[in-house]
Amino acid sequence: MATPLTADKLLAALRAEGVKVVEYGSWRTHSRAGHGAWGPINGVLIHHTVSSGTDGSVRMCHDGYADLPGPLCHGVIAKDGTVYLISSGRANHAGRGDSNVLAAVVAERKLPATNRNDTDGNARFYGFECVNLGNGADPWPEAQLLAIEKAGAAICRAYGWSAASVIGHKEWTNTKVDPRGFSMATMRERVDRRLGTKPGKPVPAPKFEPFPGVDFFKSYPRSPIVTAMGRRLAAEGCSAYAEGPGPQWTAADKESFRRWQKKLGDAPQYCDGWPGRRQWDALKVPKV
Structure with a gap:
């Protein structure tokens, strides 16, 4: 106790x-x-x-x-x-x-x-x-x-x-x-x-941005994480951007991520544009 x-x-x-x-x-x-x-x-x-x-x-x-x-x-x-x-x-x-x-x-x-x-x-x-x-x-x-x-x-x-x-x-x-x-x-x-480290010691930074959670995206955030994600989506040939990407989550980000979900071969019900953990981890967004 x-x-x-x-x-x-x-x-x-x-x-x-x-x-x-x-x-x-x-x-x-x-x-x-x-x-x-x-x-x-x-x-x-x-x-x-x-x-x-x-x-x-x-x-x-x-x-x-x-x-x-x-x-x-x-x-x-x-x-x-x-x-x-x-x-x-x-x-x-x-x-x-x-x-x-x-x-x-x-x-x-x-x-x-x-x-x-x-x-x-x-x-x-x-x-x-x-x-x-x-x-x-x-x-x-x-x-x-x-x-x-x-x-x-x-x-x-x-x-x-x-x-x-x-x-x-x-x-x-x-x-x-x-x-x-x-x-x-x-x-x-x-x-x-x-x-996993001793108290007060520096913690090794992850190489990729951890999944921020679907609620993060559904709040329509303005964040450098969104920019980094958009750049990775563009690099993967999934861009729906007329310009950018930028830090503000928009419909273009959602459509770009939907294209990424389809590229992964996910079932239609998992291709709604809202990032899931497995899909996010597969994208490998650089840590910002």
């Missing part, structure tokens, strides 16, 4: 992983103690704040609001990668979620679909709120993604867990959509690579 880390051990684990940490206010004692259990701990939950600006987002997560008192997480991850520690105890971040998901996290196996909300996640997960509007268009800077990776790895390393213990709020409950704008599957791959 995993007991919660003390404030000192949580801080030490994050710093050992190379996280830039700011201790915010009385974070060591700021918690929802007396409003439910805190532990046993089973994983890390990633959120987005639906807000902009570091100061206001940190204050909101510290104080909460009328219907949901703070703290609303254990740490706020700013766009520059700084982690502001808000609490080391129970926090109002996860709410109720699916007991089948919890069982999968404990067993470190593939997550099931969520279909019930019967378990108190605030007792079981560390929570990190990431500053982002959550509209699919607000960018996720690499510094911020790297901090998510490091924070998740730090807690996994402290408990001896695998990357399967890091999940998104939308994977915990079917009532949430966060985090939106990057793939949790890809984030777990990043955490897994980091756990």
Whole structure:
């Protein structure tokens, strides 16, 4: 049974992983103690704040609001990668979620679909709120993604867990959509690579761009990943571009990828223009 880390051990684990940490206010004692259990701990939950600006987002997560008192997480991850520690105890971040998901996290196996909300996640997960509007268009800077990776790895390393213990709020409950704008599957791959190195050491960069997830493309992102993908599609003779490609995902990108799916010989139902993991991996988009 995993007991919660003390404030000192949580801080030490994050710093050992190379996280830039700011201790915010009385974070060591700021918690929802007396409003439910805190532990046993089973994983890390990633959120987005639906807000902009570091100061206001940190204050909101510290104080909460009328219907949901703070703290609303254990740490706020700013766009520059700084982690502001808000609490080391129970926090109002996860709410109720699916007991089948919890069982999968404990067993470190593939997550099931969520279909019930019967378990108190605030007792079981560390929570990190990431500053982002959550509209699919607000960018996720690499510094911020790297901090998510490091924070998740730090807690996994402290408990001896695998990357399967890091999940998104939308994977915990079917009532949430966060985090939106990057793939949790890809984030777990990043955490897994980091756990294969010593804490605080550089992680070898992958040669090719990891699959960002179909939700990434369905949010019509503007990203250098889209440009790199388009160039590979053109090189494979699958271009539907009148000009470009460029960073904004468009109908031309979707049609170009559909041509790639057909070139792979996939069945018609898998040639809809939305990238799948196997199809993406076969394209070998250079890491950007």
